[in-house]
Amino acid sequence: MNVRQWGRDLGMGIRFAFTGGREGWVRMLLTAVGVGLGVALLLLTTSLPNVLTARHRVEEARQDYTFSATLPKKADDTVLIAATDTTWHSRDVRGRLLEPEGSRPPLPPGVSRVPAKGEMVVSPALKELLSSDGAKLLRERIPYRITGTIGDSGLIGSRELAYYAGAEGLVPRAGGARVERLTAFGDPHPTVEKADPVLILMMLVVFVVLLMPVAVFIAAAVRFGGERRDRRLAALRLVGSDSRMTRRIASGEALAGALLGLVVGSGFFLAGRQAAGSVEVMGESFFPGYLNPSPLLVALVAVAVPAAAVLVTLLAMRGVVVEPLGVVRAAKPARRRLWWRLLLPLAGLGMLYPMLGKGRSHGDFNQYLVTGGVLLLLVGVTALLPWLVEAVVARLGSGGVSWQLAVRRLQLSSGTAARMVNGIAVAVAGAIALQMLFAGVQGQYTKETGRDPNRASMEIDLPDRAQVTAAGREFAATRGVRTSVALSTGSVADKRREPDNLADITVGDCTALREVAHLPSCRDGDAFLLNSPQFDSDYVARMRAIVRPGHQLYIDPSAAQDRGLEVPWKVPAGLKKAVYRKDSLQQGVAGVLMTPSALPGRAVPSLSGRVFVRLDASVPDAEEYVRTTTAKVDPVANAYNWAATEQSDKYTSLRTGLFIGAICVLALIGASLLVSQLEQLRERRKLLSALVAFGTRRRTLGLSVLWQTAVPIALGLLLASAVGLTLGAVLLKMTATPVAVDWASVLSMTGAGAAVVLAVTVLSLPPLLRLMRPEGLRTE
Structure with a gap:
């Protein structure tokens, strides 16, 4: 031809x-x-x-983070920038304070000029949020006058919440602090991280x-x-x-x-x-x-x-x-053969078999074998489902009128019924496999933080030279806070400049220190020596060598690039010993514990502080009140919730992308099924009209349509569950992860597929009722 x-x-x-x-x-x-x-x-x-x-x-x-040990010198083209990120009802708000140090400061993307003190430029979404009625606490937290908006080039999304505000008096610190000096925005030396084979597979x-x-x-x-x-x-x-x-x-x-x-x-x-x-x-x-x-x-x-x-x-x-x-x-059509339909999933398993047990320690997975193997397994669903529907409906027996109408229709056109639900079956099978894979490897991307949410609800990290004691009182008076614990930290050394040995110091009142260690007795003016089991014996030996009664030490010694206060302090003769608490609020603490009176007054500005708060769960928006107080105490302070675990950002992003994609696919499933259902009803318009004309009740016809949808869907979901569990087990074996079935996820995925079909069936009832009229037999 x-x-x-x-x-x-x-x-x-x-x-x-x-x-x-x-x-x-x-x-x-x-x-x-x-x-x-x-x-x-x-x-x-x-x-x-x-x-x-x-x-x-x-x-x-x-x-705008350099993480450099040295800062550039102040010049006409430098700017000081402070991170003031916050959260509003689980939505991240990206905030920055800018202080130009000359006439030619670098500008962040999307910003045409540096805002003056008390002014800010905001993203369109944040501007909309701040003008809403329910954002009173957020307006108190970001009390700057809006003078412009951030351009699209400075935002990662149209609904991102972000702002740049003008400031004065920022003090830069090197080493990844929250206040830095920049000569330009952007990362001049981006690093390429080594790809994780398991994440690529996923x-x-x-x-x-x-x-x-x-x-x-x-x-x-x-x-x-x-x-x-x-x-x-x-x-x-x-x-x-x-x-x-x-x-x-x-x-x-x-x-x-x-x-x-x-x-x-x-x-x-x-x-x-x-x-x-x-x-x-x-x-x-x-x-x-x-x-x-x-x-x-x-x-x-x-x-x-x-x-x-x-x-x-x-x-x-x-x-x-x-x-x-x-x-x-x-x-009567020829019966569908099973043998060649089984070859597709078996071929898919054969392509995946060489990668079993590979894990992340044996290089990358073969992308072609992975793609081909998963594809063949899912295509196997579309090949096996028509055979399964035909084999089952051929054995269905008698029942009510609606059941008999549905069964006879399925027996005459089982292929059409299978085509309608093929997409649902494939989507559910893939979703079950992915849920098993994500649940199985979740532990590899989740680590313990060492924080106990029952001990503290939130932690507020204050910058250097903050008034920690006053901040503790502010948080204690904040609505929704049950208790507030304020602790200051610093360092003490054996030399005034470039010391050989250092030890930590922790300052707080007796109540606060008891949240860190078990104290024999405590009153203001006491000091304690604390050994932590989290430190090795070498560190403990060097710490004991310098922290001994009568020895002259220096608080906040000078480093090569950072001049300290170098406040002299003599170890008191009555230094008591404290025992570290396993559930200490401050993890990894060791060295000297001091009450406020034991610390020289000159050394107070050298300390950085933390405030730990426990919230009253019965108070609405308790977290938001704490974050607002944080911004009032110091805009550069960082408040965050305590959680027992934290997940890898890349893993979380991939999982979020999966959920967004699944929502789109489910929407497509519903829309396509509805179109398919309407097409099937249109094809059977005259048949439905004839049945109504002969006296068949509309309720019976409606139930028959429901049965015609329910039977193939049930078989499709059953097949999808079997294939999904098989694929999920193989993928877990490939990542060298123990095979475990998350039955809650399996049921939820199957239920989601059934819910979509139920919704489509309900939406198709009005057109069905319009078609079930004797006038449908009229022709020209």
């Missing part, structure tokens, strides 16, 4: 699709919407690499799992209206076309729907892209400009979707005999 003949037949099919009257246009519209939804999600997914790159580029451009699996349901939905959408199309093709056979020409014409109709779907999908994507600037999902937001898919990937989608439409149609037509007098579809 030459190319010209192919082109002529495909063109004829395209003309039939666009000139088929009202029925043809409805079929085209349904196909275009189904394909368009899949195309939109494909374009969105191909945009994700650019989103990550754009956000990372902004993060690097506004980088990222690959996430992309395959999210994209596979989309491909399944597109393949199902191009087959909308199949029965009516086959009856039209029978008329073509009557006027002389052969079977091959008929299949090519059918492929042309599918191609027309796919091409129109590309246009509709592009429209959906552009509309969603524009709407992305005004929404926030799980704390993440994006600018529409970030959602720019790669031209190469766009070209791939533009070619793959129409090609898939033609290929799927040709494969589907192999099982249908279109004759001049009708379509041989009513005859």
